[in-house]
Amino acid sequence: MNSFISWIGGKKLLRKQILEQLPDQNLYSRYIEVFGGAGWILFSKDKHAPLEVFNDVNGELNNLYRVVKYHPEPLQKELEWLLMSREQFFDELNRNIRGMTDIQRAARFFCLIRESFGADCRSFGVRSRDIQKAVNYLKEVSCRLNKVVIENQDFERLIKTYDRPDALFYLDPPYYDAEKYYPDRFNPEDHERLRKCLGSIKGKFVLSYNDCQQIRELYKGYPFIEVDRMDNLVNKDKSRRYKELIIKSYTF
Ligand SMILES: C[S@@+](CC[C@H](N)C(=O)[O-])C[C@H]1O[C@@H](n2cnc3c(N)ncnc32)[C@H](O)[C@@H]1O
Numbered sequence: 001m002n003s004f005i006s007w008i009g010g011k012k013l014l015r016k017q018i019l020e021q022l023p024d025q026n027l028y029s030r031y032i033e034v035f036g037g038a039g040w041i042l043f044s045k046d047k048h049a050p051l052e053v054f055n056d057v058n059g060e061l062n063n064l065y066r067v068v069k070y071h072p073e074p075l076q077k078e079l080e081w082l083l084m085s086r087e088q089f090f091d092e093l094n095r096n097i098r099g100m101t102d103i104q105r106a107a108r109f110f111c112l113i114r115e116s117f118g119a120d121c122r123s124f125g126v127r128s129r130d131i132q133k134a135v136n137y138l139k140e141v142s143c144r145l146n147k148v149v150i151e152n153q154d155f156e157r158l159i160k161t162y163d164r165p166d167a168l169f170y171l172d173p174p175y176y177d178a179e180k181y182y183p184d185r186f187n188p189e190d191h192e193r194l195r196k197c198l199g200s201i202k203g204k205f206v207l208s209y210n211d212c213q214q215i216r217e218l219y220k221g222y223p224f225i226e227v228d229r230m231d232n233l234v235n236k237d238k239s240r241r242y243k244e245l246i247i248k249s250y251t252f
């Protein structure tokens with residue numbers, strides 16, 4: 001199934017190539033998506049493993065996932081007022097979330113994601129969208145999340161908590177040089193912190209990154225799979241491709 005949101009750096013266009021690189025499903029019994037975002041890889045399968053974990057350090061995103069999982073109907077009710085309106089978008093953006101319930105916060109964040117340009121949650125994106133269809137879809141998403149553990153941790157702590165020989169970590173960190181999109185959450189030195197952490201795990205990992213010299217250096221010795229996707233957001237030229245790397249801790 002599809003994710004229920006768009007997200008900066010979301011892997012919608014690469015999900016097929018990434019899924020092809022996951023090991024055989026009977027080789028792992030816990031699947032952990034460390035940098036969750038819109039969870040395109042998680043949602044691409046009905047079930048990855050008996051234990052599935054979705055994590056993201058972004059508290060508003062985490063609250064949205066928990067509310068979709070546990071309270072889809074009250075959230076749908078809260079979203080009945082949702083319009084595709086510039087005024088409403090900026091009212092929500094400037095609203096103080098202090099004192100709001102989790103369901104109200106989730107509705108506000110859903111509105112900011114759905115109605116912003118490129119899901120940046122800051123600028124109003126002018127386009128026609130079937131909002132009602134997106135709201136109806138939340139019930140299906142809730143069923144998919146039924147047995148998924150939703151976590152809100154920094155990656156290092158999460159990896160240490162779930163690491164076992166039978167674990168598979170899928171990691172999609174902020175791109176090298178794109179840390180500015182995740183202020184307070186991911187700093188340039190965190191690429192090295194992640195590399196160090198992955199160097200000592202017992203489980204397997206699959207990592208996706210932008211293809212650049214610094215990442216090739218950092219993960220030297222691991223198998224690299226080169227892939228590319230349409231660079232559709234920034235460039236109007238649809239033939240321009242954006243190069244990415246899939247890095248794995250195993251060779252089969
Ligand atoms: C490139 S996006 C992931 C996109 C996702 N794979 C998808 O398909 O939508 C990176 C995510 O990492 C999260 N993040 C940033 N710093 C983090 C940290 N220190 N620990 C855990 N998550 C973090 C961000 O909030 C963001 O949602």
